Structure formats: C-alpha cells, structure tokens
Amino acid sequence: MSPTARFVRLRSRAVVLDLADVDTDQIVPARFLKRPREEGFGQYLFHSLRRKPDGSLREDFPLNSPTVAGAQLLVAGANFGCGSSRENAVYALLDAGFRAVIAPSFGDIFSGNALKNGLLPVVLPVEVVGRLRARVRGVAATEITVDLERLCVECEGLTQAFEVDPFAREALLGGVDEIGLTLQFEEAIRRFEQADALRRPWL
Amino acid sequence: MRIDATPGDTGVASRRGTLLARIWREHAVAERHGRTLLYVDRHWVHDGSFLAFGKLEAAGRPVRDPRRTSAVADHYVPTAGPRVAPMHDPELSRVSSLLSANASRYGIELFAGDDPRQGITHVVAPELGATQPGMTIVCGDSHTSTHGAFGALGFGIGASEVTHVLATQCVWQRRPRSLAIEVSGRLRPGVTAKDLGLAIIARIGVAGGSGHVIEYRGEAVRALSMEGRMTLCNMTIEAGARAGLVAPDDTTFEYLAGRPRAPQGAAWDAALACWRTLAAEDAGPGHDASIALDAGLVAPMVSWGITPAHALPVDGRVPDPAAGGAERAKLEQALEYMDLRPGTPLQDIAIDRVFIGSCTNGRIEDLRAAARVLEGRRAVVPGFVSPGSSAVKAQAEVEGLDRVFRSAGLEWRESGCSMCVGMNGDVARPGERVASTSNRNFANRQGPQVRTFLMSPAMVAAAAVAGRITDVRRVPVA
Ligand code: SF4
Numbered sequence: 001m002s003p004t005a006r007f008v009r010l011r012s013r014a015v016v017l018d019l020a021d022v023d024t025d026q027i028v029p030a031r032f033l034k035r036p037r038e039e040g041f042g043q044y045l046f047h048s049l050r051r052k053p054d055g056s057l058r059e060d061f062p063l064n065s066p067t068v069a070g071a072q073l074l075v076a077g078a079n080f081g082c083g084s085s086r087e088n089a090v091y092a093l094l095d096a097g098f099r100a101v102i103a104p105s106f107g108d109i110f111s112g113n114a115l116k117n118g119l120l121p122v123v124l125p126v127e128v129v130g131r132l133r134a135r136v137r138g139v140a141a142t143e144i145t146v147d148l149e150r151l152c153v154e155c156e157g158l159t160q161a162f163e164v165d166p167f168a169r170e171a172l173l174g175g176v177d178e179i180g181l182t183l184q185f186e187e188a189i190r191r192f193e194q195a196d197a198l199r200r201p202w203l
Numbered sequence: 204m205r206i207d208a209t210p211g212d213t214g215v216a217s218r219r220g221t222l223l224a225r226i227w228r229e230h231a232v233a234e235r236h237g238r239t240l241l242y243v244d245r246h247w248v249h250d251g252s253f254l255a256f257g258k259l260e261a262a263g264r265p266v267r268d269p270r271r272t273s274a275v276a277d278h279y280v281p282t283a284g285p286r287v288a289p290m291h292d293p294e295l296s297r298v299s300s301l302l303s304a305n306a307s308r309y310g311i312e313l314f315a316g317d318d319p320r321q322g323i324t325h326v327v328a329p330e331l332g333a334t335q336p337g338m339t340i341v342c343g344d345s346h347t348s349t350h351g352a353f354g355a356l357g358f359g360i361g362a363s364e365v366t367h368v369l370a371t372q373c374v375w376q377r378r379p380r381s382l383a384i385e386v387s388g389r390l391r392p393g394v395t396a397k398d399l400g401l402a403i404i405a406r407i408g409v410a411g412g413s414g415h416v417i418e419y420r421g422e423a424v425r426a427l428s429m430e431g432r433m434t435l436c437n438m439t440i441e442a443g444a445r446a447g448l449v450a451p452d453d454t455t456f457e458y459l460a461g462r463p464r465a466p467q468g469a470a471w472d473a474a475l476a477c478w479r480t481l482a483a484e485d486a487g488p489g490h491d492a493s494i495a496l497d498a499g500l501v502a503p504m505v506s507w508g509i510t511p512a513h514a515l516p517v518d519g520r521v522p523d524p525a526a527g528g529a530e531r532a533k534l535e536q537a538l539e540y541m542d543l544r545p546g547t548p549l550q551d552i553a554i555d556r557v558f559i560g561s562c563t564n565g566r567i568e569d570l571r572a573a574a575r576v577l578e579g580r581r582a583v584v585p586g587f588v589s590p591g592s593s594a595v596k597a598q599a600e601v602e603g604l605d606r607v608f609r610s611a612g613l614e615w616r617e618s619g620c621s622m623c624v625g626m627n628g629d630v631a632r633p634g635e636r637v638a639s640t641s642n643r644n645f646a647n648r649q650g651p652q653v654r655t656f657l658m659s660p661a662m663v664a665a666a667a668v669a670g671r672i673t674d675v676r677r678v679p680v681a
Contacts, residue, residue, distance in 0.1 A: 020533050021409055021510050025645040030624045034279060034294050037254055048647045053633065079410040082443060083645060085345040087254065087362035108413060108445055109345060113361035165377065167236040178363075179262060182371045185233045185240055189373060192232045192242050202466035202474045203244060203338075 005118030007172040010099050011145040012072040014136045023083035028092040042095030067140035076103040081110025090114050100146045115168040128160050221381045222448050222484045223416045226356045230339045238375045246272040246368050247324045247342040250279045250298050255365035256305040264370040269310040276316045277323045278626045282589050282616035286316030322592020322618045325349035325562040332462025336451035336478040346562050348439045352432035354451035380491035382415040386423040388499040393676040396431035397659040400438030401504035401514040409512045412444025419449050423498035429458040430568040437563045441511040450482050506644045506657035508537030517674045521547040540646050541654050549672050555635040557586030557667040561623035564640035565591025567598050569660040574604040575680050576664035577611040583670040586613045589621035638666035
C-alpha cells in the first residue's frame with residue numbers, strides 16, 4: 001500500500017449526490033478503462049451524469065457547482081458502487097480529489113477496492129445521511145469531519161459513530177503493505193499447499 | 204504485530220453445514236481481525252487486468268504460482284478483423300499487447316484472440332473442465348459468480364486483490380453470510396434460467412443479496428442444465444451477492460467427465476468421491492436467511508429500466524413512479540433515461556437492435572434456443588451474435604446455427620464480451636433500444652444513451668423478428 005493510501009482524519013466540504021444504486025458504469029464508463037493509470041481517471045468521474053451528450057457540463061449536476069471546488073467528501077445514496085469490480089471507479093473518485101464517501105450502503109466489491117486505496121467508505125444510517133445531505137444543501141460551506149481513529153462523523157453538533165472492518169482500519173491508519181503482511185503467513189500457506197496436494201491430488 | 208495462523212483444514216466430509224461453510228473451511232489458511240486468508244485454487248486474468256500487473260511490477264513481486272493463473276482476451280478483443288495486435292484501434296492493440304507481454308513475462312498461460320480456446324473467461328473455464336466442485340476461483344471480474352454453478356466458490360475481486368493473488372495465491376476475505384433460495388416446482392415451457400434470475404432480482408432488489416452468498420436449491424434448480432445453472436449464478440452478482448452456489452450432482456459430473464482439464468482415470472474416481480460429499484452439504488441447515496419461490500409462477504421476464512431489478516413479466520406494463528414509494532426518484536430517473544411512459548404495455552415497446560452473447564447467455568444451449576425461434580424467419584432489426592467462446596462458435600457452425608442467424612439477417616461475429624459492455628467498440632447508436640441477452644442494463648453500458656432491455660436468448664430472437672418486445676410463448680417454433 002502506498003503512503004497516500006493512508007487515512008486518519010478528514011475535514012472537508014461535501015458534494016451531495018442524491019441517487020440510489022449509482023453503479024460503477026456511472027462512476028466511470030467502460031470506454032475509458034483502457035487508459036493507462038498514469039493518465040488519471042478524475043476527468044471521467046460520473047461522466048454521463050455530469051455531461052450532456054455533446055460533452056458540455058450540466059450546470060445542475062452537483063459536482064459542477066463552483067461552490068464545491070476542492071471538496072474531498074461525497075455524500076451518496078444507497079448501494080453506491082454496485083455493479084462491476086472495476087477498481088477504476090475508486091481511482092476516478094481519488095483522482096478527482098475525494099478521500100471519503102458517506103452512504104447508507106455500498107456495493108461489496110467497490111467497498112473493498114476503496115479501502116485498499118485509501119478512499120474511506122463510511123456507512124451511516126439512512127436518516128443520518130439525509131440530515132447531512134440537508135445541511136450541505138442548506139449551506140454549501142458546511143464542513144463534515146470523518147475520523148477513522150475515533151470512528152465517528154461530526155457535523156456542526158451532529159456526532160455519529162460508524163464501523164469499519166478492523167482489518168482495513170488498521171491498514172489505513174498504519175499504511176500496511178498487505179502483500180507484505182500476507183507473506184508473513186508464508187509458512188502457513190506452504191503447509192496448506194502440502195496438505196492440499198495430498199487431499200486433492202487431482203488438482 | 205500478532206499473527207494467528209491456523210493450519211489448512213483437511214476437511215471432514217460428513218460435517219453438516221452449508222456448502223459455503225465447507226468450501227470456506229477447506230481453504231482457510233489463516234485468520235486475522237475477523238478476516239480469513241483464503242487459498243485460491245484457480246485464478247483467471249483478462250485483458251482488463253493490466254492495472255493489476257502494473258501494481259505487481261511497482262511492488263517488485265514475482266507471481267507465486269504461475270500454473271494457477273490463466274489469461275484470456277475477452278473484454279477488449281475485436282469480434283471482427285484482426286484479433287491480436289496489431290489491430291485497427293491502437294488502444295485495443297496496446298491492451299492486447301500488454302496481456303501477452305505480462306503473460307509471457309510471468310510464465311502464465313494465455314488464450315489470445317487467435318487461440319481456438321479463447322472466449323469469455325466465464326465460458327472458457329467451465330468448458331475446459333477447469334471449474335470443478337469445491338474449488339475457490341477468483342478473477343478481476345464481478346461475473347466470476349458464474350462458476351458457482353459447479354459448487355465452486357467463485358467471486359470477483361478488484362485490481363489490488365488481483366495483484367495480491369498473483370503475489371500470494373491467497374486473498375483476504377470476510378466470510379459472507381449464506382442466503383438459501385429454494386425454487387420449488389418446474390419452469391414452464393418458454394421460461395429459462397435467465398427469467399428465473401431476473402424474477403429473483405426483481406423480488407429481492409439489486410442489493411438484496413449484499414453481504415451474502417446465494418445457495419440455490421430445490422427441484423427447479425436441480426432440473427436446470429449446467430448452462431442454465433451458469434446463467435443463474437452469473438446473474439447472482441446483479442442481486443448484490445458476491446457469489447452463487449449450486450451443489451454439484453450427476454448433471455455436474457456428467458458435464459465435467461472427459462473435459463480436457465477434468466481429472467481422468469483413477470484421479471477422476473478420487474475426485475468424484477470427494478465431490479459427492481460436497482453434494483451432501485446441500486441437505487445441511489444453517490443458512491443465515493432463506494427465500495422460497497415457485498418456479499411455475501415465473502414468466503418470461505424483460506427489464507424495462509436501468510437496473511436488473513427493473514424487470515417484469517413480459518405481459519406487464521411500465522410502472523408508475525407515483526406508486527413507487529421510496530423508489531420514486533429512481534423510477535423517474537429510469538423512465539427518463541429509457542424514454543418510457545408509465546402504463547405502456549411492455550410488448551408495445553419497439554426495438555432497434557439485438558445482441559445475443561455474453562457470459563450470461565452466450566453458451567451453445569443459448570444459441571440453440573435463439574436459433575430455434577429465428578429458423579426460417581427474418582429479423583427486422585440489425586444485430587450481432589457473438590458466441591461466448593471460440594469453441595461455442597465452432598460447435599454452432601457444426602450444427603449450422605450460424606446459417607440460421609445469417610439468413611435471419613444477423614451478423615455472426617467472433618467471440619468476446621462485445622456489446623455486453625462495448626469496451627472493444629461494439630456499441631449501439633445513441634438512443635437505440637437494444638434487446639440483449641447480457642446481464643446489465645445500466646445507463647450508457649452498451650454505448651452512450653443506449654437503452655438496454657435484458658431478456659432470454661429466445662425472447663431476444665422473438666424481439667428481432669417482431670421489431671418489438673414479444674412473448675416468445677406466442678411464437679410458433681418448429
Ligand atoms: S460478457 Fe459482459 S458481464 Fe461477462 S465478463 Fe464480459 S463484460 Fe463482463
């Protein structure tokens with residue numbers, strides 16, 4: 001894991017995307033996935049939601065508002081990131097400057113991909129997400145704090161605890177290299193392989 | 204740092220529980236913070252996996268066991284013209300060359316675009332006999348759930364995890380819960396595994412299986428062919444579940460017998476004895492949740508919106524968002540994108556194009572079902588047929604199915620993901636309505652502003668002939 005994949009605490013303005021089931025095709029369309037990682041995927045984020053068919057920006061799309069420039073936090077709808085396993089969906093959000101997404105629920109694979117790359121998926125009860133959304137909509141400059149160490153979200157007097165997989169939390173706080181961690185189990189992996197070769201010799 | 208390792212469980216066949224529990228136990232290498240380090244028996248990479256190889260190189264790690272990984276050109280391979288670099292499109296050439304360069308650099312076997320064994324990964328692995336009961340199978344592709352049809356735990360992973368599997372042959376996972384879906388009775392004539400899958404998703408929703416592996420059981424599931432079971436497990440990811448599972452039985456064993464990568468001779472006998480003990484797990488209680496369904500009530504299904512849960516029986520009407528409650532905004536978004544009005548009978552919706560293929564419905568049985576409807580008829584709209592694998596294509600040509608599709612006016616293409624996802628440039632035109640045998644009707648998936656209607660191969664064929672959505676049960680078939 002690269003040092004940039006660490007996450008401890010974030011205080012930022014937020015962008016609200018009030019849509020359920022935003023799938024990974026909507027986060028970054030398939031036709032851009034063949035581009036090399038170095039070129040960055042930020043410019044393709046929410047491509048078809050954000051742009052008109054002629055390529056110009058939709059003024060009514062939240063991400064296009066000048067008031068959210070520099071926001072590192074997305075407040076999204078339920079089942080965010082459902083669909084394909086493309087990790088580019090996570091890169092697109094990171095490359096566009098996002099470091100955390102708050103939503104009532106996430107697609108399983110997206111959530112795993114996000115945690116591995118330092119984009120924190122924060123699951124909050126649907127009514128709390130609704131309150132945060134209302135506050136940001138009321139005052140665009142509203143700041144939300146996501147604290148991974150204390151496992152809580154704060155916003156102007158509202159404090160809400162959240163849970164993160166402890167394995168991923170440790171990695172995010174400490175910047176653990178997961179492959180390096182796993183290779184400490186080398187002995188166990190080898191023992192498994194030896195036992196398995198006897199148990200299933202046909203493999 | 205504390206490390207808790209458990210030795211590989213050698214497995215006691217008679218222990219009761221779910222199939223998921225059994226496979227999990229038999230592949231657990233270690234535990235840490237509630238996660239299991241699972242051993243991966245088979246790993247598949249594809250032409251979209253270049254990011255994972257890039258990460259491996261950046262980490263300076265070797266591939267731990269290249270014999271356990273295979274590479275296939277499927278997502279980006281052109282279905283007409285040159286199939287390996289140099290291709291017409293320089294970007295496709297680049298992706299294709301990266302796959303072969305990575306495969307040869309790390310000593311991984313490769314099924315390139317011009318290999319007779321090439322095809323969509325989830326079609327190729329089973330037809331080679333490489334997908335076997337009780338295995339763990341991963342791939343950087345969400346439809347790896349397909350392999351569950353054999354009683355193997357197959358699930359999709361992201362690029363970082365692909366890198367991890369290449370380097371360690373293992374993957375860290377939190378054990379999912381199990382959801383049993385019991386399907387009683389029999390599917391009626393004209394109703395397929397695709398319809399069953401869509402009916403289930405329509406009922407439980409696109410997040411209904413979230414955090415679960417779905418174990419399919421019951422008479423209707425037992426009656427499905429391996430192709431049907433693959434279609435059902437393939438669609439499982441569209442319900443939000445990581446994997447689907449069908450306990451292996453004689454249908455599974457007969458399918459596997461004699462396939463090039465299935466065990467042979469004495470090894471087959473030993474494998475079979477082990478696989479039969481997996482079948483017994485199906486009787487075990489212990490699922491975290493369960494749902495029951497009567498197969499006899501399932502009709503041919505059609506999706507009308509922008510998630511696979513937006514699906515209805517073919518005799519239904521486009522729903523009214525006003526009656527959608529909490530779903531209202533989503534339904535409005537769907538109707539706007541699809542340019543549909545509430546109350547419209549589905550069978551009044553005109554179709555501009557058809558696509559027959561994909562890892563959901565690109566197998567030989569699927570092509571036969573579509574060809575039966577098209578035999579002696581003309582399609583009134585254009586469309587592609589892209590077989591799920593080059594072997595399926597060859598078999599279809601032996602059976603003369605290619606002639607049926609061609610005489611109907613459809614294009615007979617080479618094998619690949621093609622218009623399921625359009626990464627290779629096989630896309631429909633903006634605004635078109637496509638009747639498709641694939642699995643995702645997400646906005647813009649088959650091309651910008653393209654509107655996808657998911658259905659079974661026979662239903663797509665019927666739509667091609669009528670130029671609109673049609674109940675295949677009313678189309679006389681020879
Ligand atoms: S056919 Fe479609 S769903 Fe299947 S692997 Fe290819 S792109 Fe994915």
